[in-house]
Amino acid sequence: MSGSTTGRAAELAANLARVEERITRACVTAGRAREDVTLVVVTKTYPADDVRLLAGLGVRQVAENRDQEAAPKADACADLPLTWHFVGQLQTNKARSVVRYADFVHSVDRPRLVGALSSAAEREGRRVGCLLQVALDRETGAAGRRGGVAPDAVGELADEVAAAPGLWLAGVMTVAPLSGPYAGKPGAAFERLGEIATALRANHPAATMVSAGMSADLEEAVAAGATHVRIGSAVLGVRPGLR
Numbered sequence: 611m612s613g614s615t616t617g618r619a620a621e622l623a624a625n626l627a628r629v630e631e632r633i634t635r636a637c638v639t640a641g642r643a644r645e646d647v648t649l650v651v652v653t654k655t656y657p658a659d660d661v662r663l664l665a666g667l668g669v670r671q672v673a674e675n676r677d678q679e680a681a682p683k684a685d686a687c688a689d690l691p692l693t694w695h696f697v698g699q700l701q702t703n704k705a706r707s708v709v710r711y712a713d714f715v716h717s718v719d720r721p722r723l724v725g726a727l728s729s730a731a732e733r734e735g736r737r738v739g740c741l742l743q744v745a746l747d748r749e750t751g752a753a754g755r756r757g758g759v760a761p762d763a764v765g766e767l768a769d770e771v772a773a774a775p776g777l778w779l780a781g782v783m784t785v786a787p788l789s790g791p792y793a794g795k796p797g798a799a800f801e802r803l804g805e806i807a808t809a810l811r812a813n814h815p816a817a818t819m820v821s822a823g824m825s826a827d828l829e830e831a832v833a834a835g836a837t838h839v840r841i842g843s844a845v846l847g848v849r850p851g852l853r
């Protein structure tokens with residue numbers, strides 16, 4: 611390895627260790643087993659070389675939020691034992707590309723997208739795990755600005771995913787809202803997501819994934835029962851600009 615590669619590997623290793631320690635401490639505080647929480651490293655804006663270094667450090671779950679960036683990166687890392695998560699807002703015309711590499715899509719929020727993912731997955735001979743992205747900045751009505759289905763529409767959308775060929779219903783996801791009653795209260799937001807997840811499992815017992823928590827609020831997410839935390843900047847560094 612070149613000097614700079616070794617330096618980057620050491621930096622990523624140190625960051626990973628810090629994040630691992632935070633997750634472990636949060637699990638202890640919450641009385642949860644460490645293995646009940648999966649770290650998903652969000653590699654958006656960082657190159658495939660970083661993904662490769664992370665894989666060498668034991669990372670197995672990675673996430674991306676834009677297909678234009680994710681598709682070539684996943685391609686460049688096809689030899690690595692990685693599970694790919696798609697966590698960004700998704701246009702229906704990108705569904706076919708995304709299902710080629712994504713094992714999980716965390717941002718399913720409307721019937722049209724379910725239809726597009728389903729036909730794409732069928733055509734590609736894939737079975738894609740779908741998480742419903744819940745918009746907690748509105749309890750009813752259409753999706754919020756950052757995407758997501760309103761809590762009162764989760765049940766209906768879940769039934770559509772469960773009935774869609776090529777897809778399976780894996781769980782729910784949220785991003786701590788910037789507006790509405792949960793603004794600045796990630797803990798309360800993630801507790802609400804936990805309630806929604808529990809209600810969902812009454813009809814869909816296999817939908818056990820609860821994707822919540824990012825670099826700034828992973829402790830609140832673990833306390834509220836998240837099974838998957840999506841961590842970008844705390845592992846890879848602060849991204850230039852708002853992505």
Ligand SMILES: *Cc1c(COP(=O)(O)O)cnc(C)c1O
Nearest residue numbers: 652675697824825840841842843
């Ligand atoms: C970028 C991103 C993350 C990671 O955010 P950090 O604050 O960098 O940890 C998590 N989830 C989604 C949906 C993202 O787009």
